[in-house]
Amino acid sequence: xxxxxxxxxxxxxxxxxxxxxxxxxxxxxxxxxxxxxxxxxxxxxxxxxxxxxxxxxxxxxxxxxxxxxxxxxxxxxxxxxxxxxxxxxxxxxxxxxxxxxxxxxxxxxxxxxxxxxxxxxxxxxxxxxxxxxxxxxxxxxxxxxxxxxxxxxxxxxxxxxxxxxxxxxxxxxxxxxxxxxxxxxxxxxxxxxxxxxxxxxxxxxxxxxxxxxxxxxxxxxxxxxxxxxxxxxxxxxxxxxxxxxxxxxxxxxxxxxxxxxxxxxxxxxxxxxxxxxxxxxxxxxxxxxxxxxxxxxxxxxxxxxxxxxxxxxxxxxxxxxxxxxxxxxxxxxxxxxxxxxxxxxxxxxxxxxxxxxxxxxxxxxxxxxxxxxxxxxxxxxxxxxxxxxxxxxxxxxxxxxxxxxxxxxxxxxxxxxxxxxxxxxxxxxxxxxxxxxxxxxxxxxxxxxxxxxxxxxxxxxxxxxxxxxxxxxxxxxxxxxxxxxxxxxxxxxxxxxxxxxxxxxxxxxxxxxxxxxxxxxxxxxxxxxxxxxxxxxxxxxxxxxxxxxxxxxxxxxxxxxxxxxxxxxxxxxxxxxxxxxxxxxxxxxxxxxxxxxxxxxxxxxxxxxxxxxxxxxxxxxxxxxxxxxxxxxxxxxxxxxxxxxxxxxxxxxxxxxxxxxxxxxx
Numbered sequence: 001x002x003x004x005x006x007x008x009x010x011x012x013x014x015x016x017x018x019x020x021x022x023x024x025x026x027x028x029x030x031x032x033x034x035x036x037x038x039x040x041x042x043x044x045x046x047x048x049x050x051x052x053x054x055x056x057x058x059x060x061x062x063x064x065x066x067x068x069x070x071x072x073x074x075x076x077x078x079x080x081x082x083x084x085x086x087x088x089x090x091x092x093x094x095x096x097x098x099x100x101x102x103x104x105x106x107x108x109x110x111x112x113x114x115x116x117x118x119x120x121x122x123x124x125x126x127x128x129x130x131x132x133x134x135x136x137x138x139x140x141x142x143x144x145x146x147x148x149x150x151x152x153x154x155x156x157x158x159x160x161x162x163x164x165x166x167x168x169x170x171x172x173x174x175x176x177x178x179x180x181x182x183x184x185x186x187x188x189x190x191x192x193x194x195x196x197x198x199x200x201x202x203x204x205x206x207x208x209x210x211x212x213x214x215x216x217x218x219x220x221x222x223x224x225x226x227x228x229x230x231x232x233x234x235x236x237x238x239x240x241x242x243x244x245x246x247x248x249x250x251x252x253x254x255x256x257x258x259x260x261x262x263x264x265x266x267x268x269x270x271x272x273x274x275x276x277x278x279x280x281x282x283x284x285x286x287x288x289x290x291x292x293x294x295x296x297x298x299x300x301x302x303x304x305x306x307x308x309x310x311x312x313x314x315x316x317x318x319x320x321x322x323x324x325x326x327x328x329x330x331x332x333x334x335x336x337x338x339x340x341x342x343x344x345x346x347x348x349x350x351x352x353x354x355x356x357x358x359x360x361x362x363x364x365x366x367x368x369x370x371x372x373x374x375x376x377x378x379x380x381x382x383x384x385x386x387x388x389x390x391x392x393x394x395x396x397x398x399x400x401x402x403x404x405x406x407x408x409x410x411x412x413x414x415x416x417x418x419x420x421x422x423x424x425x426x427x428x429x430x431x432x433x434x435x436x437x438x439x440x441x442x443x444x445x446x447x448x449x450x451x452x453x454x455x456x457x458x459x460x461x462x463x464x465x466x467x468x469x470x471x472x473x474x475x476x477x478x479x480x481x482x483x484x485x486x487x488x489x490x491x492x493x494x495x496x497x498x499x500x501x502x503x504x505x506x507x508x509x510x511x512x513x514x515x516x517x518x519x520x521x522x523x524x525x526x527x528x529x530x531x532x533x534x535x536x537x538x539x540x541x542x543x544x545x546x547x548x549x550x551x552x553x554x555x556x557x558x559x560x561x562x563x564x565x566x567x568x569x570x571x572x573x574x575x576x577x578x579x580x581x582x583x584x585x586x587x588x589x590x591x592x593x594x595x596x597x598x599x600x601x602x603x604x605x606x607x608x609x610x611x612x613x614x615x616x617x618x619x620x621x622x623x624x625x626x627x628x629x630x631x632x633x634x635x636x637x638x639x640x641x642x643x644x645x646x647x648x649x650x651x652x653x654x655x656x657x658x659x660x661x662x663x664x665x666x
Contacts, residue, residue: 143168200255203233332408332427340469348365348366360378361381431461541569
């Protein structure tokens with residue numbers, strides 16, 4: 001009997017065929033019997049949410065359905081358009097296993113890239129299922145298919161790796177290679193950790209190969225061989241030939257010893273002497289905090305250029321409309337720039353994270369690194385208003401229950417992976433896409449032609465905004481304990497890294513400011529650079545050249561720090577903020593003294609200090625106002641550097657020794 005066997009309704013036709021049948025019948029081109037026979041031979045007319053596997057080879061059809069069912073089980077989205085394009089591409093294929101996807105043609109239709117990616121994922125699922133059915137071990141042999149072993153891509157990417165090979169043949173010694181492979185089979189690390197360990201073992205293998213015997217006999221290894229292996233790891237270089245950072249060296253060394261400790265505990269190194277073990281000198285020397293922080297903060301000029309090109313953000317978030325995606329990423333950028341929070345802290349902000357108290361706004365966030373939740377940070381009003389604008393826009397989105405509480409939601413559907421908010425690596429990727437697409441970003445350095453050189457865009461990372469935030473406050477003279485609270489650091493030592501300046505920068509700043517020193521009356525009294533550094537000491541409101549106070553590191557003022565009345569007082573423009581704060585404090589002291597009925601000489605002394613300090617500050621401000629803009633900007637930068645340098649000064653005594661005079665010389 002005629003008709004089709006898909007969702008038969010009236011006239012033995014499915015819904016899509018029924019509409020076509022009515023049009024053909026009314027036109028008189030075909031009889032009802034002819035239309036029923038026609039419907040049995042042709043495919044269905046698909047709606048926008050449908051696809052059909054009826055024209056495929058039965059094996060391919062089942063493979064596609066297996067892959068789609070797996071995606072649905074994991075809660076991943078399925079695009080009908082991508083599925084239809086994938087079906088069209090494999091119309092003449094009898095199996096996906098072993099198929100070269102690069103040979104397939106997907107046409108020029110929009111969505112062909114998602115279709116190719118979908119087909120590749122389904123192919124990996126099918127091939128893995130086939131190997132499991134046949135009993136094949138994907139971890140056999142010296143080369144593993146990362147997509148077949150079923151390991152997570154990384155700790156923060158909790159899904160199976162999808163591409164690449166793990167080639168253990170780079171480890172020359174067979175026993176060392178077998179040890180690493182057994183560790184991978186037993187521990188089942190992430191692909192990222194496995195590659196790190198493989199990189200460490202490859203470098204160590206090269207080091208052992210240079211020893212007598214080439215490290216092939218594990219029973220003959222000793223302490224010197226371990227040192228050679230560790231040194232080879234430390235000296236290994238990146239693919240571009242550049243040396244590895246100290247943190248990377250330390251990571252590789254720890255990965256090397258971690259695997260060896262597992263092997264010892266598991267009995268895999270029973271024939272290796274105990275002298276082939278870790279010693280104290282095998283650690284990677286820590287890098288000075290200042291060196292770790294140097295250069296990570298972005299210059300103000302770069303931030304201004306990024307702000308001016310914020311409208312060029314063109315990164316689509318999960319298929320949202322362009323204007324909504326643009327506002328989404330602009331809000332994330334602004335929060336990163338103005339709060340200095342870590343990536344994970346921004347990604348996990350919740351709806352209602354902006355609070356207002358006494359006219360001031362503050363951001364409520366969770367410090368995941370230190371496990372301190374509900375932290376509060378003052379933020380500018382403009383930032384708070386932008387966050388509130390985004391909250392109003394996101395309120396109309398059809399979000400899942402899991403994503404509903406997050407300020408920056410992902411759009412995963414169902415019960416799939418993820419917490420419901422955008423992943424930190426997605427923020428980094430979006431930032432990189434935007435920055436790389438910008439037409440121009442200039443640095444502060446001028447080229448030979450007098451024009452600014454291009455800024456290194458690789459330095460513009462999400463975490464760089466945290467350093468920029470800290471550096472901005474340090475440059476403004478924020479006390480170290482206050483900046484520690486703003487950065488939510490546990491130890492002030494961590495915060496001190498943002499105040500450190502190199503000796504070269506400090507000397508350049510001194511060279512700029514030393515000629516601008518004045519005396520207590522405000523008259524110009526320049527200090528030679530050598531005297532600025534050696535024969536003077538920084539006191540709260542300026543430099544002091546009084547010998548006994550210099551010798552005591554600034555802790556032995558003969559007139560109790562009444563600097564404005566001392567002939568040895570030599571302030572410069574870098575002390576202006578401190579002088580102005582001191583004047584405000586003196587005025588407060590004067591009001592208090594007057595209120596308690598203090599003697600006239602107390603009030604007279606305070607007023608004299610106020611007048612003297614104000615005269616010094618006014619003179620320096622007038623001098624700065626008379627300078628050209630470029631010179632004034634140079635002095636302001638030098639002042640920031642010296643204020644940061646003084647913030648870390650401990651005022652230790654100078655290493656001077658007083659030699660008692662001998663009696664016969666008296």
